[in-house]
Amino acid sequence: MLKAILWDVDGTLAETERDGHLVAFNRAFEALALPWRWSQERYGELLAVAGGRERLLHDMQTQPQAPALPAERTALVERIHVLKNQLYAEIIAAGALPLRAGVSELFEDCAAAGVRMAIVTTTSEANVAALLAARLGPGWRSRFAAVLCAEQAPQKKPDPQVYLRALQALKLAPAEALAIEDAPAGVAAAQAAQVAVVVVRSYYFPSFAVPGVLAVGPSLGSTHGWRPPSVATPDGRIHLSQLTQWHQAAQRRS
Numbered sequence: 155m156l157k158a159i160l161w162d163v164d165g166t167l168a169e170t171e172r173d174g175h176l177v178a179f180n181r182a183f184e185a186l187a188l189p190w191r192w193s194q195e196r197y198g199e200l201l202a203v204a205g206g207r208e209r210l211l212h213d214m215q216t217q218p219q220a221p222a223l224p225a226e227r228t229a230l231v232e233r234i235h236v237l238k239n240q241l242y243a244e245i246i247a248a249g250a251l252p253l254r255a256g257v258s259e260l261f262e263d264c265a266a267a268g269v270r271m272a273i274v275t276t277t278s279e280a281n282v283a284a285l286l287a288a289r290l291g292p293g294w295r296s297r298f299a300a301v302l303c304a305e306q307a308p309q310k311k312p313d314p315q316v317y318l319r320a321l322q323a324l325k326l327a328p329a330e331a332l333a334i335e336d337a338p339a340g341v342a343a344a345q346a347a348q349v350a351v352v353v354v355r356s357y358y359f360p361s362f363a364v365p366g367v368l369a370v371g372p373s374l375g376s377t378h379g380w381r382p383p384s385v386a387t388p389d390g391r392i393h394l395s396q397l398t399q400w401h402q403a404a405q406r407r408s
C-alpha cells in the first residue's frame with residue numbers, strides 16, 4: 155500500500171536549477187568580482203556533480219584564475235556558496251520560481267487521502283525553506299512528515315542515504331513509498347534504497363534512460379506523454395490515484 159510520496163526538490167518541484175541556482179551562482183561570481191561565469195550549457199554539465207559546494211570545487215579545477223592552494227579554494231567556495239544562497243532566496247522572493255504544473259494539486263491530493271509526504275533532497279535546508287515558504291506559506295513544514303536535506307544526509311545522491319533516512323524517519327518499508335525525481339542521480343539514489351520512482355522530465359534532464367522506473371512523463375500537470383500511459387482526467391493532470399495505480403501494478407509484478 156502506498157503510504158508516502160518522497161519529493162525531490164530541484165527540477166522536480168520547480169525549475170530551480172536553470173532559473174534559480176544558476177542565476178544566483180553567476181550573480182555571486184559577479185558580486186565577488188570573479189572573472190568567470192557559467193553558461194546554461196556548462197551548468198548542465200556541472201549538474202553531474204551533486205551539491206553546490208562540490209560543484210564549485212569541481213569547476214575550479216578548470217578555472218585558471220581560481221586560487222591554487224586547496225585551503226584558499228575551499229574558503230572561496232564557502233564565500234561564493236553563502237552569497238549564492240542569499241541571492242537564490244532573493245530570486246525566489248521576487249517570484250521567479252513557481253512550483254511546476256500539477257505539484258500543488260498533488261500536495262492537496264495527498265493531504266486529502268492521508269498519504270504522507272517527505273522532502274528528500276541534496277540541497278541545503280535554507281534553500282528548501284526559502285522555496286516552500288514562498289510558495290506554500292509560513293506553515294509549509296507542517297505539510298511534510300519529514301524534511302531531509304543535505305544537512306541530514308551529507309552523502310549526496312546518487313548515494314541512497316537521504317532516501318534511507320527518509321524511510322527511517324517515516325518508519326516505512328521501501329515498498330510503502332514512491333519517489334518523484336527528475337535527475338539520474340536522484341533516480342539512482344531512490345532505486346538503491348529500493349524505493350519505486352516516477353520520473354518527471356525537467357529542463358536539464360529531458361531524456362536520460364530510466365530502466366525500472368514506475369512511469370516517466372513530461373509533467374505532473376499533464377496526462378499526455380506518459381509511459382506507461384496515464385488515464386485521462388477531467389482537469390488534465392496526474393492525480394494521486396494514478397500514482398497509486400502505477401505503484402500497485404509494480405507491487406503485483408514483484
Ligand code: XBP
Binds near residue numbers: 205
Ligand atoms: C539538487 C542539487 C543541489 C542544488 C544546489 O538537489 O544538486 O546541489 O543544485 O544546492 P536535488 P546547494 O535534485 O536532490 O533537490 O547549493 O544548496 O548545494
